[in-house]
Amino acid sequence: MQVTFKILRYNPEKDNEPHFEEYRFEGHENMTVLDCLHKIKWEHDGTLAFRRSCAHGVCGSDGMRINGRNHLACSTLLKDLNTKKTIVIEPLPAMPIVKDLVLDMTDFYEKYKAVKPYLINTSPVQENSERLQSNEDAEKLFESAKCILCACCTTSCPSTWSNNNYLGPAALLKAYRFVFDTRDEAADERLDIIDTPDGIWRCHTIFNCIEACPKEINITWHISQLKKELSGREI
Amino acid sequence: MIHKFDVVIVGAGGAGLRAAVEVPKDHTCAVISKVFPTRSHTGTAQGGVCAALSNEEDDSWLDHAFDTVKGSDYLGDQDAIEIMCQDAPRAIIELEHMGMPFSRTKEGKIAQRKFGGHTKLENPNDPNSKRIPVNRACYSADRTGHVMLQTLYENCVKNNVNFYSEYFLTDLIIEDGICKGVTAIDMATSEIHVFHAKAVMFATGGYGRAFRITSNAHVGTGDGCALVYKAGLPLEDMEFYQFHPTGLWRLGILVSEAARGEGGILRNNANERFMEVYAPTVKDLAPRDMVSRAIISEIRAGRGILGSDGTYYINLDLTHLGKKVIDEKIPEITGFARTYLGVEPTKECVPIQPTAHYAMGGIPTNYDTEVFSDNKGTKVNGFYAAGECACVSVHGGNRLGTNSLLDIVVFGRRGGKKISQFLKTAEYTEFTGDPTERTRQQIDSLLNLSGGENISNIRKDLQQNMMDKCGIFRNEKDLAENKEILKQLRQRYQNITVQDKSKVFNTDLMEAIELGNLIDIAESINESALNRQESRGAHTREDFPNRDDAQWMKHTFITKADSGELKIDYKPVVKTRFEPMERKY
Known part of the structure; x- marks a missing residue:
């Protein structure tokens, strides 16, 4: 054809x-x-x-x-x-x-880095054994860990279009990936980073990111879990 | 522009990133990659990474080593294999500590599944009892490579590693046996950058793009290996190239062995489970070289399934696994079948064919990743290689599934450690000439060629001929013909026209350089295959169907002189405790 x-x-x-x-x-x-x-x-x-x-x-x-x-x-x-x-x-x-x-994806990668996208855990570990984690807890991370950093979500978001400083869904998803990892000890640190006017509160639940995600990640749901965590923290 | 770094690592896949994590903070280190690190090909590995953790059942690293040696068809160096398998549990635990998300057992330990060629004795007290499949592959659904790559990159971000992403490697500077650095083009501007270094590590990956049907990313063009070959240094065991049995039909996209590890079955046009004939004990979980040969043999015997375009395939049957297993354990690969072939794996068989997958051969190194300049163990000062581009050799004639992810973390780390030791006394050595000279000449000459030959046509011809004449089954006639064809392709390469003359993100020029690299790689594979008159591992000669330990239990070292003449030398295989035996499963 x-x-x-x-x-x-x-x-x-x-x-x-x-x-x-x-x-x-x-x-x-x-x-x-x-x-x-x-x-x-x-x-x-x-x-x-x-x-x-x-x-x-x-x-x-x-x-x-x-x-x-x-x-x-x-x-x-x-x-x-x-x-x-x-x-x-x-x-x-x-x-x-x-x-x-x-x-030029520099800005996208900088926002990824801003949420401290790595496991932070300073407690001593046993060298010859893994940290235990239930399969249920592990699977809570899997959907967010599917992210391939393609930027389809972040660039689909009207909040991104109207504000260059907005962290965007990809970076927030990465924040979720570690905030909800039972092995991580820096959830508060990361929540502080996203709890700003240009952070998570720019997400107005428009759902464009979900439609754009080629890995079929329900990004908005993950962001909502972070919002829940934050609102719980304020009380 | 000239940069100075104590260590320069080329390639940001698993091996390069793991090495970068290991370099101590008081040394400067740069990682150069032609793609952003998380785009590296490590990310496409699916099924798992093996280690005898014994989380699901009793297992031992010696069994892992035995399987690896046997899987290699006794061409793997046993000292290196022992190191890798013994270090495996530590390496996996370390990844977990770094934050890699794993699927878990009921007790919360790292979950493990079965994988091709990984076995243990049915009765551990009886060495003569039969070997049965063992749960040894640690996994994260079927995205093990993806999360490993992400985790390693995350740890590099944590350690503030310097990345030069979208820098294209163009030259390796070795003078008087000392490796002094590399040159690379910044793809965004075409500016030539010199990376002056005390130590250089190549972690440049494989070269599946030398074949038409491949699971490899477009970037898998063997750039590092080709530069080593151009520098007059040897490449080892290039004839050993693995075809993965289950690539999606016509596309070559990988369908992990995990699909068979979870219980998937290969079937021919009579719906027969034909692997029962070829490997009676482990059946569909036989090593990859055997399953790939079995598939081609079935198709040649008229038992393939005729596809819409006149080519044949074999069926991978997952229908009996049930929706839960498919959705939870192998969601990604079944997604590929839906997207690209329109097949619903819970209800229909997935059409597959063997796909060019992994280079067992490459840059010869010892188990500390130090590169050899000959078959006698002479080292190139300051030059290291790890991962798929290197030949340690832990994979010998045929790599076992999951051992590639293991290789990159074990040897990436060992390389990083060895380099750290080396840096304690190493100094920068000044360049004698202009390190940008060869790169400048190469680019000028490529941009000035005007013969009108289309780059992609030459590449297609190369890939098709490598597939047809230097693929799973080989013979002298085909290989000799292919040798002449490759010479013609090299001639045609002198007549290409690079249409894009711009300096900004010139991927046309990059593809031209990559094609030049593929021609070198194909030449070294074909010549090594023509030379080896036996069948071993993934190298199958129809005219020499048997393994010949008396003549050929040795590694091939191929070098190319400045005159263009090819020379082959040999190096003995290192044997420790595993006596060669017939390879039956």
Whole structure:
């Protein structure tokens, strides 16, 4: 079948601002959007730039806006899209463009780091045995630990669009991952970090993040657990 | 731009990150990676990481070592294997202490499951009793690699490790047998950066992209191994390349052995459980090389299932496991089957085929990750390698499932420790020439080529030929033909045109460099395969179907001279306590 892609292109060395370019090619329904981008790059226009690595939704490199929705190019198949219409590909919103679909993600990673995304536990451990944790408690972490840092959620959030300083859902999800880890001792420290006007209270439960998450993580629920923890703390 | 760091680690997968965690704070350390660290290929490992923790049942590291030696088809160096398996429980406990989330047992310990080739004696007091599958693989659902990579990166963030993400490795600077650093391109600007170092560690990963059907990420192009080869240093055991039996049909996306560990069964077109014939005791949980050969043998015998595009596949049957097991134990991989093949694993079989998966061969090192410059044990001063790019050799002719995740944490740490020792007396050695020279020349010449050859066409031809002529079954005729084909591809490479001439995030240029690396890698694999006239582990010669210990129980060292001439040397296998025996399961 004939497929038409309209891709937002921007090369800072020659373009004043981003513009769309169209590509028509022969595709089939089982191709992923990433396959299509490769086809364009390899057969039509080698200058097209995008990130990708694992090509099956695990590494989180190829988050982009596909027909107006944030998703991974490698996990979106043509059969999931209306190929009778032009398919519009843009970089994720709310981050500076480096080139074409490649974004400068520095700010996103800085916000991840801000929530202390690592286990903090200063109690002595026995070198030859693990800390015990019930499977139930472990599984409370699994959904949040699925996060691949693709930034689909954070850049889908209207609160992010209106406030550059907002931590965003990905960083808050990472905070959950450690606040609710029974092995961690720094929950208070992290709760202090997110308990700010630009922190968790910018989340207005809009649910865009859930729709955007390619790993089907119920991010809003996780954020709500943090809010509950915070409101309990104030009393 | 010139940077100075005591240690420069190239690659931010499990091995590189684990090494970085180990470097003491009073030394400067940089980690260079062509992708952001959490995008590294370690993250796609699924099923587990083995250690004889005995959390689910009695187990011992000696059984783990025995299995690894036997799985390697007696090509693995037994001293290194003993170190790895003995250190495994400590390494896993350490990951848990670092914060890695694991699935747990009823007592709250790390949960363990069965995995291919991992066994113990049915009766521990009777060495002649049969060996049965054992719960040895520690796991976190089927995202073990993902959470391991995340945990190691988190610990690097905690330790303030310096990362140079999206820096593309272009040169390894070795002068007079001393490794002095590397050069890399900042992908955002194309600026050449020199990393002057006392110690360099390569943790650059594998090269599955040398084959058409592969589970490997696009970044798996063997850049580190290729630079070592270009530097005139040897690569070891390159003919041993593992095909994982269960890649999604046509796509190669990995379906973890955990699927069979949880009870999944391979079936042919008559719905027969054919592994009963090939490996009567462990059946579907035989090691990967055997299962991959069995699958191809079934298809060749007309017992494959004909797919819509005229190619054949085999069925992986998970339907009897039930929705609960599928959703809780292997949710990710069953998700792949739904997304990419439109198959519902609770109701239908998953179409699979073998997929190029893991390099047993690579940069020769000792068990402290020090790189050898020859087959006699001469070391390259200040140069280390760990993880899939290295050949210690703990995997020999065939790696057992889960041992790759173990390899990276055990040897990443050992490398970090060895480097720390080395730094106590090491000094910076000045460059004699301009360390940017070769990189500058390479980029200029690639950008100026104008023959019009398409980069991706050459890559496709390389991958297809490696798959067809240097894949699971090999013979002299095919390999000799492939050698000529690779020479032609190298010629065609001189006629490529890089369309993108810009300096900002020029992935066209990066792909051109990666293709050059893949051609070198493919050449070294093919030549080593042509040379080894026996069948052992993952290297199967139809014209030499038997293992020949008298002639071939030795490692291959391949080097390329400046003249382009290839030379093969050998190194004996280290044997400790495990006598070679016939490999039956």
